[in-house]
Amino acid sequence: xSDELIPKVKQMIIDAxxxxxxxxxxxxxxAPLFGEGLGLDSIDALQLVVAMEKDFGVVVPDxxxxxxxxxxxxxMAGYIAENGK
Amino acid sequence: MSLYSSLNLFFIKQFTMLVPRWLHAPFALFWGTLxxxxxxxxxxxxxxxxxxxxxxxxxxxxxxxxxxxxxxNWCDVMLMIQLRGDRLxxxxxxxxxxxxxxxxxxKGSGAILISPHFGNxxxxxxxxxxxxxxxxxxxxxxxxxxxxxxxxxVRAERGIGVIYVDRHDTxxxxxxxxxxxxxxxxxxxxIGDRDGSSNTVQLDFFGQPxxxxxxxxxxxxxxxxxxxxxxVPLLPDGRYATLMDEPIFFQSSxxxxxxxxxxxxxxxxAVFERYIRQYPDQWYNFFDFxxxxxxKKRIADE
Numbered sequence: 001x002s003d004e005l006i007p008k009v010k011q012m013i014i015d016a017x018x019x020x021x022x023x024x025x026x027x028x029x030x031a032p033l034f035g036e037g038l039g040l041d042s043i044d045a046l047q048l049v050v051a052m053e054k055d056f057g058v059v060v061p062d063x064x065x066x067x068x069x070x071x072x073x074x075x076m077a078g079y080i081a082e083n084g085k
Numbered sequence: 086m087s088l089y090s091s092l093n094l095f096f097i098k099q100f101t102m103l104v105p106r107w108l109h110a111p112f113a114l115f116w117g118t119l120x121x122x123x124x125x126x127x128x129x130x131x132x133x134x135x136x137x138x139x140x141x142x143x144x145x146x147x148x149x150x151x152x153x154x155x156x157x158n159w160c161d162v163m164l165m166i167q168l169r170g171d172r173l174x175x176x177x178x179x180x181x182x183x184x185x186x187x188x189x190x191x192k193g194s195g196a197i198l199i200s201p202h203f204g205n206x207x208x209x210x211x212x213x214x215x216x217x218x219x220x221x222x223x224x225x226x227x228x229x230x231x232x233x234x235x236x237x238x239v240r241a242e243r244g245i246g247v248i249y250v251d252r253h254d255t256x257x258x259x260x261x262x263x264x265x266x267x268x269x270x271x272x273x274x275x276i277g278d279r280d281g282s283s284n285t286v287q288l289d290f291f292g293q294p295x296x297x298x299x300x301x302x303x304x305x306x307x308x309x310x311x312x313x314x315x316x317v318p319l320l321p322d323g324r325y326a327t328l329m330d331e332p333i334f335f336q337s338s339x340x341x342x343x344x345x346x347x348x349x350x351x352x353x354x355a356v357f358e359r360y361i362r363q364y365p366d367q368w369y370n371f372f373d374f375x376x377x378x379x380x381k382k383r384i385a386d387e
Contacts, residue, residue, distance in 0.1 A: 046264050
Protein backbone atom coordinates (compact mmCIF):
# COMPACT_ATOMS: atom_id res chain seq x y z
CA UNK A 1 0.00 0.00 0.00
CA SER A 2 2.64 2.53 1.04
CA ASP A 3 4.86 1.65 -1.96
CA GLU A 4 2.02 2.66 -4.26
CA LEU A 5 2.11 6.09 -2.67
CA ILE A 6 5.81 6.66 -3.27
CA PRO A 7 5.47 8.19 -6.78
CA LYS A 8 2.71 10.48 -5.49
CA VAL A 9 4.83 11.59 -2.55
CA LYS A 10 7.76 12.33 -4.84
CA GLN A 11 5.53 14.41 -7.10
CA MET A 12 4.13 16.20 -4.06
CA ILE A 13 7.66 17.13 -2.99
CA ILE A 14 8.50 18.53 -6.43
CA ASP A 15 5.22 20.45 -6.70
CA ALA A 16 5.10 21.76 -3.13
CA UNK A 17 8.70 22.92 -3.12
CA UNK A 18 8.62 24.03 -6.76
CA UNK A 19 11.84 22.18 -7.49
CA UNK A 20 12.74 22.94 -11.07
CA UNK A 21 14.58 20.54 -13.37
CA UNK A 22 13.99 17.41 -11.30
CA UNK A 23 11.67 14.51 -12.07
CA UNK A 24 10.12 12.11 -9.56
CA UNK A 25 12.32 9.29 -10.87
CA UNK A 26 15.44 11.14 -9.79
CA UNK A 27 14.46 11.10 -6.12
CA UNK A 28 15.81 8.13 -4.17
CA UNK A 29 12.99 6.65 -2.09
CA UNK A 30 15.31 5.78 0.79
CA ALA A 31 17.71 8.71 0.82
CA PRO A 32 17.47 11.26 3.65
CA LEU A 33 15.40 14.27 2.63
CA PHE A 34 17.57 16.76 4.49
CA GLY A 35 21.27 17.42 4.53
CA GLU A 36 23.22 15.00 2.41
CA GLY A 37 20.22 13.41 0.68
CA LEU A 38 17.79 15.53 -1.28
CA GLY A 39 19.30 18.60 0.34
CA LEU A 40 16.11 20.17 1.61
CA ASP A 41 16.28 22.91 4.25
CA SER A 42 14.24 24.08 7.26
CA ILE A 43 11.61 25.94 5.25
CA ASP A 44 11.22 22.97 2.92
CA ALA A 45 10.52 20.73 5.91
CA LEU A 46 7.72 22.96 7.10
CA GLN A 47 6.32 23.30 3.59
CA LEU A 48 6.15 19.52 3.37
CA VAL A 49 4.13 19.47 6.60
CA VAL A 50 1.62 21.79 4.92
CA ALA A 51 1.66 19.87 1.63
CA MET A 52 1.00 16.53 3.32
CA GLU A 53 -2.07 17.95 4.97
CA LYS A 54 -3.33 19.61 1.80
CA ASP A 55 -2.71 16.68 -0.53
CA PHE A 56 -3.30 13.69 1.72
CA GLY A 57 -5.21 15.06 4.71
CA VAL A 58 -2.45 13.86 7.03
CA VAL A 59 -1.31 16.00 9.96
CA VAL A 60 2.16 15.71 11.43
CA PRO A 61 1.39 16.72 15.01
CA ASP A 62 4.79 17.38 16.53
CA UNK A 63 8.53 17.51 15.98
CA UNK A 64 9.17 13.98 17.24
CA UNK A 65 6.74 12.51 14.73
CA UNK A 66 8.09 14.79 12.01
CA UNK A 67 11.63 13.58 12.54
CA UNK A 68 10.52 10.01 11.82
CA UNK A 69 8.14 10.90 8.97
CA UNK A 70 10.63 13.03 7.06
CA UNK A 71 13.46 10.53 7.28
CA UNK A 72 12.86 9.54 3.64
CA UNK A 73 10.22 9.41 0.93
CA UNK A 74 9.44 5.82 1.92
CA UNK A 75 8.88 6.88 5.54
CA MET A 76 6.54 9.64 4.38
CA ALA A 77 4.57 7.21 2.25
CA GLY A 78 4.33 4.79 5.16
CA TYR A 79 3.01 7.48 7.47
CA ILE A 80 0.44 8.61 4.90
CA ALA A 81 -0.72 5.02 4.36
CA GLU A 82 -1.19 4.58 8.11
CA ASN A 83 -2.84 7.90 8.82
CA GLY A 84 -4.45 8.98 5.54
CA LYS A 85 -8.19 9.40 5.24
CA MET B 86 17.75 41.10 40.93
CA SER B 87 15.24 39.49 38.62
CA LEU B 88 12.36 41.74 37.61
CA TYR B 89 10.33 38.82 36.32
CA SER B 90 9.88 36.32 39.13
CA SER B 91 6.86 34.61 40.62
CA LEU B 92 7.44 36.44 43.92
CA ASN B 93 7.34 39.86 42.26
CA LEU B 94 4.23 38.88 40.31
CA PHE B 95 2.52 37.65 43.49
CA PHE B 96 3.04 40.98 45.24
CA ILE B 97 1.97 42.96 42.19
CA LYS B 98 -1.22 40.90 41.93
CA GLN B 99 -2.06 41.48 45.59
CA PHE B 100 -1.45 45.17 45.06
CA THR B 101 -3.78 45.37 42.07
CA MET B 102 -6.50 43.57 44.02
CA LEU B 103 -6.25 46.04 46.90
CA VAL B 104 -5.51 49.35 45.21
CA PRO B 105 -7.73 51.00 42.58
CA ARG B 106 -6.09 51.57 39.19
CA TRP B 107 -6.21 55.37 39.46
CA LEU B 108 -3.71 55.05 42.31
CA HIS B 109 -1.32 52.82 40.36
CA ALA B 110 0.59 55.71 38.77
CA PRO B 111 2.14 57.14 41.98
CA PHE B 112 2.95 53.67 43.28
CA ALA B 113 4.51 52.75 39.92
CA LEU B 114 6.62 55.91 40.07
CA PHE B 115 7.82 54.94 43.55
CA TRP B 116 8.58 51.31 42.70
CA GLY B 117 9.99 52.16 39.28
CA THR B 118 12.37 54.68 40.84
CA LEU B 119 13.34 52.19 43.56
CA UNK B 120 14.17 49.52 40.99
CA UNK B 121 16.04 52.14 38.97
CA UNK B 122 18.23 52.76 42.01
CA UNK B 123 18.62 49.10 43.00
CA UNK B 124 19.40 47.55 39.62
CA UNK B 125 22.66 49.15 38.37
CA UNK B 126 23.43 46.50 35.77
CA UNK B 127 19.97 46.67 34.21
CA UNK B 128 20.07 50.47 34.43
CA UNK B 129 23.37 50.65 32.55
CA UNK B 130 22.11 48.28 29.90
CA UNK B 131 18.89 50.16 29.35
CA UNK B 132 20.78 53.47 29.25
CA UNK B 133 23.09 52.13 26.55
CA UNK B 134 20.09 50.95 24.52
CA UNK B 135 18.33 54.30 24.79
CA UNK B 136 21.46 56.14 23.67
CA UNK B 137 21.60 54.05 20.51
CA UNK B 138 17.88 54.28 19.80
CA UNK B 139 17.63 58.03 20.33
CA UNK B 140 21.13 59.03 19.22
CA UNK B 141 21.33 61.20 22.34
CA UNK B 142 23.80 61.10 25.21
CA UNK B 143 21.38 62.42 27.85
CA UNK B 144 18.66 59.81 28.29
CA UNK B 145 18.20 59.72 32.07
CA UNK B 146 14.62 61.02 32.01
CA UNK B 147 13.69 58.45 29.41
CA UNK B 148 15.43 55.78 31.48
CA UNK B 149 13.43 56.62 34.62
CA UNK B 150 10.30 56.78 32.48
CA UNK B 151 11.08 53.24 31.27
CA UNK B 152 11.22 51.93 34.82
CA UNK B 153 8.02 53.77 35.70
CA UNK B 154 6.14 52.54 32.63
CA UNK B 155 7.41 49.00 33.09
CA UNK B 156 6.08 49.08 36.66
CA UNK B 157 2.72 50.33 35.37
CA ASN B 158 2.84 47.65 32.72
CA TRP B 159 3.16 44.88 35.28
CA CYS B 160 0.44 46.33 37.49
CA ASP B 161 -1.84 46.32 34.45
CA VAL B 162 -0.83 42.81 33.43
CA MET B 163 -1.74 41.48 36.86
CA LEU B 164 -4.92 43.58 36.86
CA MET B 165 -6.12 42.60 33.43
CA ILE B 166 -5.83 38.87 34.07
CA GLN B 167 -8.68 39.46 36.51
CA LEU B 168 -10.77 41.36 33.95
CA ARG B 169 -13.11 40.26 31.16
CA GLY B 170 -15.29 41.87 28.51
CA ASP B 171 -15.95 45.59 28.71
CA ARG B 172 -13.75 46.08 31.78
CA LEU B 173 -10.79 44.58 29.95
CA UNK B 174 -11.51 46.38 26.67
CA UNK B 175 -11.78 49.68 28.60
CA UNK B 176 -8.00 49.56 29.11
CA UNK B 177 -7.66 50.14 25.37
CA UNK B 178 -8.08 53.80 24.49
CA UNK B 179 -7.09 53.70 20.85
CA UNK B 180 -7.29 50.96 18.20
CA UNK B 181 -5.89 50.94 14.72
CA UNK B 182 -7.70 49.06 11.98
CA UNK B 183 -7.64 45.30 12.39
CA UNK B 184 -8.36 44.82 8.69
CA UNK B 185 -5.05 43.07 7.89
CA UNK B 186 -5.94 40.42 10.47
CA UNK B 187 -9.50 40.07 9.18
CA UNK B 188 -8.20 39.74 5.61
CA UNK B 189 -5.75 37.01 6.59
CA UNK B 190 -8.37 35.01 8.48
CA UNK B 191 -10.86 35.41 5.61
CA LYS B 192 -8.28 33.81 3.33
CA GLY B 193 -7.89 30.94 5.78
CA SER B 194 -4.13 31.34 6.07
CA GLY B 195 -3.99 32.17 9.76
CA ALA B 196 -1.90 35.14 10.85
CA ILE B 197 1.36 35.71 12.67
CA LEU B 198 1.28 38.64 15.11
CA ILE B 199 4.72 39.81 16.11
CA SER B 200 5.87 42.48 18.53
CA PRO B 201 9.18 43.50 20.00
CA HIS B 202 9.47 43.60 23.81
CA PHE B 203 7.45 46.76 23.63
CA GLY B 204 4.59 48.23 25.66
CA ASN B 205 1.99 45.88 27.11
CA UNK B 206 2.19 43.06 24.59
CA UNK B 207 0.26 40.75 26.93
CA UNK B 208 -2.79 43.03 26.71
CA UNK B 209 -2.85 42.67 22.93
CA UNK B 210 -3.18 38.90 23.23
CA UNK B 211 -5.71 38.92 26.04
CA UNK B 212 -7.75 41.60 24.29
CA UNK B 213 -7.97 39.60 21.06
CA UNK B 214 -8.80 36.37 22.89
CA UNK B 215 -11.50 38.24 24.79
CA UNK B 216 -13.03 39.19 21.43
CA UNK B 217 -13.19 35.53 20.45
CA UNK B 218 -10.09 35.09 18.30
CA UNK B 219 -8.30 31.76 18.58
CA UNK B 220 -4.75 32.55 19.67
CA UNK B 221 -1.58 30.59 20.32
CA UNK B 222 1.41 32.16 22.04
CA UNK B 223 4.82 30.93 20.94
CA UNK B 224 7.33 31.40 23.68
CA UNK B 225 10.45 30.13 25.37
CA UNK B 226 9.81 28.70 28.83
CA UNK B 227 10.73 31.08 31.68
CA UNK B 228 13.44 29.96 34.13
CA UNK B 229 10.92 30.31 36.98
CA UNK B 230 8.55 27.34 36.60
CA UNK B 231 5.89 29.07 38.74
CA UNK B 232 5.79 31.92 36.23
CA UNK B 233 5.20 29.37 33.46
CA UNK B 234 2.36 27.81 35.44
CA UNK B 235 0.72 31.17 36.13
CA UNK B 236 0.94 32.20 32.50
CA UNK B 237 -0.42 28.86 31.28
CA UNK B 238 -3.35 29.05 33.69
CA VAL B 239 -4.29 32.59 32.68
CA ARG B 240 -4.06 31.74 29.01
CA ALA B 241 -5.91 28.44 29.31
CA GLU B 242 -8.82 30.18 31.04
CA ARG B 243 -9.17 32.32 27.92
CA GLY B 244 -8.65 29.55 25.39
CA ILE B 245 -5.17 30.78 24.45
CA GLY B 246 -2.82 27.99 23.46
CA VAL B 247 0.84 27.98 24.48
CA ILE B 248 3.47 26.56 22.16
CA TYR B 249 6.83 26.25 23.89
CA VAL B 250 9.94 26.42 21.76
CA ASP B 251 13.16 24.82 22.90
CA ARG B 252 15.77 27.52 22.32
CA HIS B 253 18.45 24.86 21.85
CA ASP B 254 16.49 22.81 19.31
CA THR B 255 17.97 23.43 15.88
CA UNK B 256 15.53 21.09 14.14
CA UNK B 257 13.42 22.75 11.45
CA UNK B 258 10.48 20.84 12.88
CA UNK B 259 10.63 22.58 16.27
CA UNK B 260 7.86 24.95 15.16
CA UNK B 261 5.63 22.30 13.61
CA UNK B 262 2.83 22.85 16.14
CA UNK B 263 2.68 26.51 15.13
CA UNK B 264 2.45 25.51 11.46
CA UNK B 265 -0.48 23.26 12.29
CA UNK B 266 -2.21 26.08 14.21
CA UNK B 267 -1.89 28.38 11.19
CA UNK B 268 -3.30 25.62 8.99
CA UNK B 269 -6.34 25.61 11.31
CA UNK B 270 -6.65 29.35 10.51
CA UNK B 271 -5.60 30.36 14.02
CA UNK B 272 -3.38 33.21 15.15
CA UNK B 273 0.21 32.80 16.31
CA UNK B 274 1.61 35.50 18.62
CA UNK B 275 5.31 35.86 19.24
CA ILE B 276 7.96 38.31 20.32
CA GLY B 277 10.59 38.89 17.67
CA ASP B 278 13.37 41.26 18.64
CA ARG B 279 15.71 39.23 20.87
CA ASP B 280 18.12 36.56 19.82
CA GLY B 281 17.04 33.57 21.84
CA SER B 282 17.63 30.70 19.47
CA SER B 283 20.04 29.38 16.90
CA ASN B 284 17.81 30.44 14.01
CA THR B 285 18.66 34.07 13.37
CA VAL B 286 19.69 36.39 10.60
CA GLN B 287 22.04 39.31 11.11
CA LEU B 288 20.43 42.62 10.17
CA ASP B 289 21.06 46.30 10.66
CA PHE B 290 18.91 47.38 13.64
CA PHE B 291 19.32 50.99 14.75
CA GLY B 292 22.59 51.03 12.83
CA GLN B 293 23.99 48.03 14.72
CA PRO B 294 24.56 44.52 13.35
CA UNK B 295 21.98 42.48 15.26
CA UNK B 296 20.97 38.82 15.30
CA UNK B 297 17.21 38.77 14.81
CA UNK B 298 15.21 35.53 15.24
CA UNK B 299 13.57 34.28 12.05
CA UNK B 300 10.88 31.95 13.41
CA UNK B 301 8.12 34.19 12.06
CA UNK B 302 9.68 34.12 8.60
CA UNK B 303 9.84 30.31 8.65
CA UNK B 304 6.17 30.08 9.59
CA UNK B 305 5.12 32.66 7.00
CA UNK B 306 7.04 30.98 4.19
CA UNK B 307 5.74 27.53 5.06
CA UNK B 308 2.08 28.50 5.34
CA UNK B 309 1.61 31.71 3.36
CA UNK B 310 0.36 33.49 6.49
CA UNK B 311 1.16 37.20 6.68
CA UNK B 312 3.35 38.61 9.44
CA UNK B 313 1.50 41.45 11.16
CA UNK B 314 3.62 43.77 13.33
CA UNK B 315 1.64 44.81 16.43
CA UNK B 316 2.37 47.30 19.20
CA VAL B 317 0.58 48.12 22.47
CA PRO B 318 2.08 51.36 23.87
CA LEU B 319 0.89 53.06 27.04
CA LEU B 320 -0.78 56.38 26.22
CA PRO B 321 -0.51 59.59 28.27
CA ASP B 322 -4.10 59.10 29.52
CA GLY B 323 -3.11 55.81 31.18
CA ARG B 324 -4.81 53.56 28.66
CA TYR B 325 -3.22 51.64 25.82
CA ALA B 326 -3.23 51.81 22.04
CA THR B 327 -3.45 48.57 20.05
CA LEU B 328 -1.68 49.26 16.78
CA MET B 329 -1.39 46.91 13.82
CA ASP B 330 0.92 47.75 10.94
CA GLU B 331 0.76 46.64 7.31
CA PRO B 332 1.16 42.91 6.61
CA ILE B 333 4.52 41.56 5.52
CA PHE B 334 4.47 38.63 3.11
CA PHE B 335 7.41 36.29 2.69
CA GLN B 336 7.76 34.90 -0.82
CA SER B 337 9.02 31.35 -0.92
CA SER B 338 11.01 29.73 -3.69
CA UNK B 339 13.10 26.60 -3.32
CA UNK B 340 16.80 27.44 -3.17
CA UNK B 341 16.17 31.16 -2.52
CA UNK B 342 14.91 31.06 1.04
CA UNK B 343 17.79 33.01 2.50
CA UNK B 344 17.17 36.03 0.27
CA UNK B 345 13.41 35.95 0.95
CA UNK B 346 13.95 35.78 4.70
CA UNK B 347 16.40 38.69 4.64
CA UNK B 348 14.12 40.88 2.52
CA UNK B 349 11.06 40.24 4.71
CA UNK B 350 12.93 40.57 7.98
CA UNK B 351 14.45 43.89 6.87
CA UNK B 352 10.93 45.20 6.34
CA UNK B 353 9.91 43.95 9.77
CA UNK B 354 12.91 45.43 11.55
CA ALA B 355 12.25 48.78 9.87
CA VAL B 356 8.72 48.75 11.29
CA PHE B 357 10.08 47.86 14.75
CA GLU B 358 12.50 50.79 14.53
CA ARG B 359 9.72 53.20 13.55
CA TYR B 360 7.60 52.40 16.62
CA ILE B 361 10.52 52.12 19.06
CA ARG B 362 11.76 55.56 17.96
CA GLN B 363 8.29 56.92 18.67
CA TYR B 364 8.12 55.31 22.14
CA PRO B 365 11.77 54.67 23.09
CA ASP B 366 10.99 54.36 26.80
CA GLN B 367 8.58 51.48 26.13
CA TRP B 368 11.07 49.14 24.51
CA TYR B 369 11.78 46.96 27.50
CA ASN B 370 15.21 45.33 27.39
CA PHE B 371 16.80 45.72 30.80
CA PHE B 372 20.23 44.65 29.60
CA ASP B 373 22.74 45.99 27.12
CA PHE B 374 20.94 44.73 24.02
CA UNK B 375 23.80 45.10 21.54
CA UNK B 376 26.74 44.35 23.81
CA UNK B 377 25.10 41.14 25.02
CA UNK B 378 24.17 40.15 21.46
CA UNK B 379 27.76 40.67 20.31
CA UNK B 380 29.10 38.75 23.30
CA LYS B 381 26.77 35.80 22.69
CA LYS B 382 27.77 35.80 19.04
CA ARG B 383 31.46 35.74 19.94
CA ILE B 384 30.91 32.86 22.36
CA ALA B 385 28.91 30.95 19.74
CA ASP B 386 31.61 31.52 17.12
CA GLU B 387 34.29 30.28 19.49
